[in-house]
Amino acid sequence: TETTQAQESIDLNSPALSPINPMAQVTSVSQLKDVQPNDWAFQALQSLVERYGCIAGYPDSTYRGNRALTRYEFAAGVNACLDRVNELITTATSDLVTREDLATLQKLQSEFAPELATLRGRVDSLEARTGELEANQFSRTTKLSGLL
Numbered sequence: 001t002e003t004t005q006a007q008e009s010i011d012l013n014s015p016a017l018s019p020i021n022p023m024a025q026v027t028s029v030s031q032l033k034d035v036q037p038n039d040w041a042f043q044a045l046q047s048l049v050e051r052y053g054c055i056a057g058y059p060d061s062t063y064r065g066n067r068a069l070t071r072y073e074f075a076a077g078v079n080a081c082l083d084r085v086n087e088l089i090t091t092a093t094s095d096l097v098t099r100e101d102l103a104t105l106q107k108l109q110s111e112f113a114p115e116l117a118t119l120r121g122r123v124d125s126l127e128a129r130t131g132e133l134e135a136n137q138f139s140r141t142t143k144l145s146g147l148l
Helices: 002-013 015-020 042-052 071-090 099-111 113-136
Strands: none
Touching: 042 071, 071 099, 071 113, 099 113
């Protein structure tokens, strides 16, 4: 069930699913109640938030960094950061991105290419199913009546 819960969270909480994303963009690590300055990953999270703005927290203002995550969830996070870095590069703010950052991101993108492709397929499938549901739902003004 833990695996199922983790897989469900990728469907509902993934940064890649922004139209239905219940997670909020974090502008400061101090917004995350469960991340403390003495945590081993604090500096990394702070850098990702301040330099790239690609960290999202849960609606209860937590990051949940102590729980295991799936490779899909990791791929979604890497993808969100890659999107943000690409945005920074194209908007001429590339002074925020170093060559080492780009090399690391390219390595991660290559390593997680299969997971990113799978995630992209899952998102496409979810969007198609959502579109079908929206197209076939009842009108809000429809009244149903029947005989018992």
